[in-house]
Amino acid sequence: MQFLGTLSVRLFNAVVLLLVVLVLNFTLMHLAPGDVADTIAQSMGGADQEVLDEIRRDYGLDQPFFVQLGRYIGRVLHFDLGQSYFFNEPVTKLILERLPATLLLVITAQVLALVLGVILGVYSARKPNGIVSHFVTFLALFGYSAPVFWTGILLLIAFSLKIPLFPVAGMRDVTVDGGFWAHFWDVARHLVLPMITLSSIFLALYSRLSRATMMETLGSDYIRTAKAKGLTNRQVVYKHALKNSLSPVITLAGLQFSAVISGAVLVETVFSWPGLGTLAFQSIIARDTPTILGILFFSALVVIVGNLLTDLALRLVDPRVGGRK
Structure with missing residues (x-):
């Protein structure tokens, strides 16, 4: 019984830690300079601000930070890590x-x-x-x-x-x-x-x-x-x-x-x-x-x-x- 109790506590702590890691990773990526719109613009040889804004709207990057974070956590809880921008696959x-x-x-x-x-x-x-x-x-x-x-x-x-x-x-x-x-x-x-x-x-x-x-x-x-x-x-x-x-x-x-x-x-x-x-x-x-x-x-x-x-x-x-x- 003691072992099962210890295991339950460890599993609970593991879930909490995963959520913290999830939030920290998303926050750090959001704070990093540049995004996928800049990468696509560079591959195109350049783009004006309207094109960049349109790309960000398509990928949902124009939404507030907490909205993006909430959507991402919701997807992860449903075992969905999102769609790759570069490989165009899940x-x-x-x-x-x-x-x-x-x-x-x-x-x-x-x-x-x-x-x-x-x-x-x-x-x-x-x-x-x-x-x-x-x-x-x-x-x-x-x-x-x-x-x-x-x-x-x-x-x-x-x-x-x-x-x-x-x-x-x-x-x-x-x-x-x-x-x-x-x-x-x-x-x-x-x-x-x-x-x-x-x-x-x-x-x-x-x-x-x-x-x-x-x-x-x-x-x-x-x-x-x-x-x-x-x-x-x-x-x-x-x-x-x-x-x-x-x-x-x-x-x-x-x-x-x-x-x-x-x-x-x-x-x-x-x-x-x-x-x-x-x-x-x-x-x-x-x-x-x-x-x-x-x-x-x-x-x-x-x-x-x-x-x-x-x-x-x-x-x-x-x-x-x-x-x-």
């Missing part, structure tokens, strides 16, 4: 079409960073003065300092141009024929470089945190008691210490999910990956306000859901969370 359809590509990139990059980060962190914690430990330190420094788009460009130059092992851009090769496995390996080859690029900074973060938490856990009293009982180092590390040291890493992974999504915008642009990041970049250039707002709203929704799932994962990994006995 925003929901555009997001759902690009969503699988972004989820594939983000989830694989997050899983790669999390698994390798924990493995490197645990191994380096067992031998804090070894080569792996120094490598983890170097990896963390490189991951923090290297911009994700710079890493992507270097990987493109190295493994697509100099050593042509992987495709330069895109998600699929339209010339590939065959069944499921042929298309599967084609997508996998296109995915390798973007996945490594996006996971680089988070791999450094998780490995460093795993190393620190594991070293702290290995110095605990109950670990010394386990060793005194005659348990092997492997049993002590993987049966007792690892489970308790994972909680901070899982928490950080959930909190960093928003950073993964924002980083995907740069990675998708560099590799021409057909996901939400590329869609966001195109919409920003075209001043396509409904599409930008839809992507921001969806990103906020993903982050909030990710945080809720993180809380649930912590309750499963560490029974002390939430007061369970």
Whole structure:
């Protein structure tokens, strides 16, 4: 019952937070200089004020701010994110079409960073003065300092141009024929470089945190008691210490999910990956306000859901969370 009560409070807070994000995003977009009328006028080579006013009337931009905000919130409550000015399609359809590509990139990059980060962190914690430990330190420094788009460009130059092992851009090769496995390996080859690029900074973060938490856990009293009982180092590390040291890493992974999504915008642009990041970049250039707002709203929704799932994962990994006995 306590868990259900906590979950209900979290869901209510999530709904309130989504409404606040919705209002803030719309307000900031409204305050930003320029609108779709200016973009259309530029593409036409210029337009007089009457044409601009007519365009704004067609798109409802001549209405007062609170009228526009009220209409937008009403549409969102009916699961309608509006019509794209630039693509001339429903925003929901555009997001759902690009969503699988972004989820594939983000989830694989997050899983790669999390698994390798924990493995490197645990191994380096067992031998804090070894080569792996120094490598983890170097990896963390490189991951923090290297911009994700710079890493992507270097990987493109190295493994697509100099050593042509992987495709330069895109998600699929339209010339590939065959069944499921042929298309599967084609997508996998296109995915390798973007996945490594996006996971680089988070791999450094998780490995460093795993190393620190594991070293702290290995110095605990109950670990010394386990060793005194005659348990092997492997049993002590993987049966007792690892489970308790994972909680901070899982928490950080959930909190960093928003950073993964924002980083995907740069990675998708560099590799021409057909996901939400590329869609966001195109919409920003075209001043396509409904599409930008839809992507921001969806990103906020993903982050909030990710945080809720993180809380649930912590309750499963560490029974002390939430007061369970």
